[in-house]
Amino acid sequence: MLYEFSDGKISPVKFFSYQEIFGKEKDLENLLARNMEELFYGEQIMTIFQERSGQQAPDICGLDKDGNLVIFELKREIVSDSTTIQIMRYAQVWGQYDYDALNERYKTWRAKYKVTVQELADAHKKYFELEEPLLRDKFNLTQRLILVGNSADGNLLNAIKYWKSQKLNIDFAPYRFYEIGGQTYFEFFSKPYDIHWNPVSNKAVMFDTCKTYIPDAIWDMFKAHKVSAYGDAIYCVNYLNKGDTVFFYHKGWGIVAAGKITSNNPKDLPENEERYHSVDFLTPIPSPGNELRCLSPAEIKQALGKGFYWARTVKTPYLNEAEAKKLIEMLNDKYNVEFPNPMARE
Structure with a gap:
């Protein structure tokens, strides 16, 4: 009530x-x-x-x-x-x-x-x-x-x-x-109790790159420094807010990049049936033709000690700051780079 x-x-x-x-x-x-x-x-x-x-x-x-x-x-x-x-x-x-x-x-x-x-x-x-x-x-x-x-x-x-x-x-x-x-x-009223994250709180989210339906969408996101959703799933971008950390989850691979949302509000590209937020990357930006480095679902589960609902565009549960920092450091290790305080970068 x-x-x-x-x-x-x-x-x-x-x-x-x-x-x-x-x-x-x-x-x-x-x-x-x-x-x-x-x-x-x-x-x-x-x-x-x-x-x-x-x-x-x-x-x-x-x-x-x-x-x-x-x-x-x-x-x-x-x-x-x-x-x-x-x-x-x-x-x-x-x-x-x-x-x-x-x-x-x-x-x-x-x-x-x-x-x-x-x-x-x-x-x-x-x-x-x-x-x-x-x-x-x-x-x-x-x-x-x-x-x-x-x-x-x-x-x-x-x-x-x-x-x-x-x-x-x-x-x-x-x-x-x-x-x-x-x-x-x-x-x-969700059962057995409501565990939704407060929309105004900064969070870390694993976000699907739409590989199943638009295989090359990931490269457009990386080139334009954005995170996008398409078609019937565009509403999922509305779950992201400025300051959130977003992990790019590529089906069949896992997490391949991470960034921080920099835009206040999402933007639409009607001709592409696309909605997106701008991001600053916290990890190296992969490019076509180069080998993707990734954290597999098994590695993520082992590192954080919990499972996720991988079939969703927005993977749940969300991550807290310590969990996000750990995953960013692990992914940067795969790329042989180091960001001393990845969650604090602007």
């Missing part, structure tokens, strides 16, 4: 449902599906299906890294306890699907967008950057149910508490819209 704070007192701010702000439930579904990485920060969910109009199916289905099914049911307003019966009915049907059934529905959904359709196992391997595709019999071993709504009535919370006690993996994720000063704000 958001509160107004004044003279040492708090008062709740009025919030709105999606129906009151925009209306269509399908738009709320698209909002969630297109921003899964940001809204469910700290975990990875690969969207594999969205409901078609008039179809009796879950609003959204996804897979986690282990191939387990995540089923979403969305409501524009209050979620009642009867919704638990609805989502469990979907889980009863979809929970029985084997790999072939999931693969068929994934391909049908992807074909709607007229894109190259992969086998589900191959797409899952690519999304989560696994060394080998998951075995077919490892898909859909368990199901996780998530109800999304503006708010919940007491009966729903009691129902979820009961089903949890029966070992059913079910949860409620509330959202709210606010109108403040003529601007619309969206609030989403």
